[in-house]
Amino acid sequence: MSASNPRIVVLGSINMDLITRTPSLPDPGETVMGRSFTTTPGGKGANQAIAAAKAGSSVAFVGAVGDDEFGVTLRHTLTAAGIDDTAVRTAAGSSGIATITVDDRAENSIVVVPGANGTVRNLTDDDRTVIADADILLCQLEIPIDTVVAAFEFAHSRGVITMLNPSPVQDLPDALIAATDVLVVNEAEEARIGHRADEVEQVVTTLGAKGARYRGSESFEVSAPRIEAVDTTGAGDAFAGALAASWSAGPRVAVEWATTAGSFAATRPGASASSGTRAEIDTLRDAAAR
Numbered sequence: 150m151s152a153s154n155p156r157i158v159v160l161g162s163i164n165m166d167l168i169t170r171t172p173s174l175p176d177p178g179e180t181v182m183g184r185s186f187t188t189t190p191g192g193k194g195a196n197q198a199i200a201a202a203k204a205g206s207s208v209a210f211v212g213a214v215g216d217d218e219f220g221v222t223l224r225h226t227l228t229a230a231g232i233d234d235t236a237v238r239t240a241a242g243s244s245g246i247a248t249i250t251v252d253d254r255a256e257n258s259i260v261v262v263p264g265a266n267g268t269v270r271n272l273t274d275d276d277r278t279v280i281a282d283a284d285i286l287l288c289q290l291e292i293p294i295d296t297v298v299a300a301f302e303f304a305h306s307r308g309v310i311t312m313l314n315p316s317p318v319q320d321l322p323d324a325l326i327a328a329t330d331v332l333v334v335n336e337a338e339e340a341r342i343g344h345r346a347d348e349v350e351q352v353v354t355t356l357g358a359k360g361a362r363y364r365g366s367e368s369f370e371v372s373a374p375r376i377e378a379v380d381t382t383g384a385g386d387a388f389a390g391a392l393a394a395s396w397s398a399g400p401r402v403a404v405e406w407a408t409t410a411g412s413f414a415a416t417r418p419g420a421s422a423s424s425g426t427r428a429e430i431d432t433l434r435d436a437a438a439r
């Protein structure tokens with residue numbers, strides 16, 4: 150990737166994932182002994198922000214952590230990645246939490262508590278300042294959707310490019326569609342959104358191991374490099390962050406590079422930790438071109 154990196158604001162979720170591995174999932178009322186326990190930062194907003202920052206972009210995050218110990222760790226995760234956290238509030242109560250139990254057959258059960266993410270119900274003056282200073286606003290739908298709509302309308306009015314990854318997928322308000330410049334979806338999300346995606350000028354669809362597709366001023370498909378997939382969790386977030394980070398190079402370069410970034414993430418375990426640096430992604434791209 151060449152062309153200079155844009156300044157990116159991610160407005161979205163940040164969670165602590167609490168992951169327990171166990172031989173078998175407990176039935177209701179049952180207690181089982183687990184094998185191991187790990188905590189890892191997650192949330193689509195944070196994953197995508199970290200992916201964009203690792204790709205070399207200047208990134209600011211807008212969202213909320215709780216006033217618990219996880220909040221301290223989560224905020225540190227952002228700043229350690231070089232992300233500007235001045236618009237991250239600390240809300241009373243718990244941080245966003247995903248309690249994940251995985252058994253030996255890779256079956257899982259997950260409880261998500263939105264916690265602080267659910268308190269991001271309005272835009273502050275600081276948020277507007279950060280957004281107005283950016284080139285791209287990137288959002289998902291793990292915070293209240295009305296806040297995303299307000300942010301997109303404000304960004305749109307200031308000429309800031311709006312990129313929406315509508316996950317978890319849901320009905321999209323007309324105002325959100327109208328203020329979206331680039332829609333980033335996987336195949337399932339695209340199918341659920343259906344013809345409404347036609348109302349957005351540019352749509353990027355990820356196709357898993359097949360790569361990605363772009364529809365806009367031109368239409369094309371790029372294939373993913375062949376890799377040994379270890380864990381595809383977070384591949385979509387790595388793709389979205391890298392797409393924003395490379396967008397100024399034009400859709401063809403950006404979609405190709407984001408596809409390589411998604412594939413790189415699939416070669417590593419975990420979500421935010423699996424995204425690659427710019428050099429790692431370039432290395433995979435160069436190897437695939439040989």
Ligand SMILES: Nc1ncnc2c1ncn2[C@@H]1O[C@H](COP(=O)(O)OP(=O)(O)OP(=O)(O)O)[C@@H](O)[C@H]1O
Pocket residue numbers: 335336355356357358359360361373374375376378381382383384385386388407408409410411412415
């Ligand atoms: N098995 C794979 N081999 C190569 N690349 C992959 C593979 N799986 C995912 N990718 C890469 O990651 C990108 C995003 O994957 P996908 O389309 O599965 O998104 P997603 O469903 O949002 O992912 P997830 O929810 O697992 O994070 C793809 O466009 C591709 O570049």
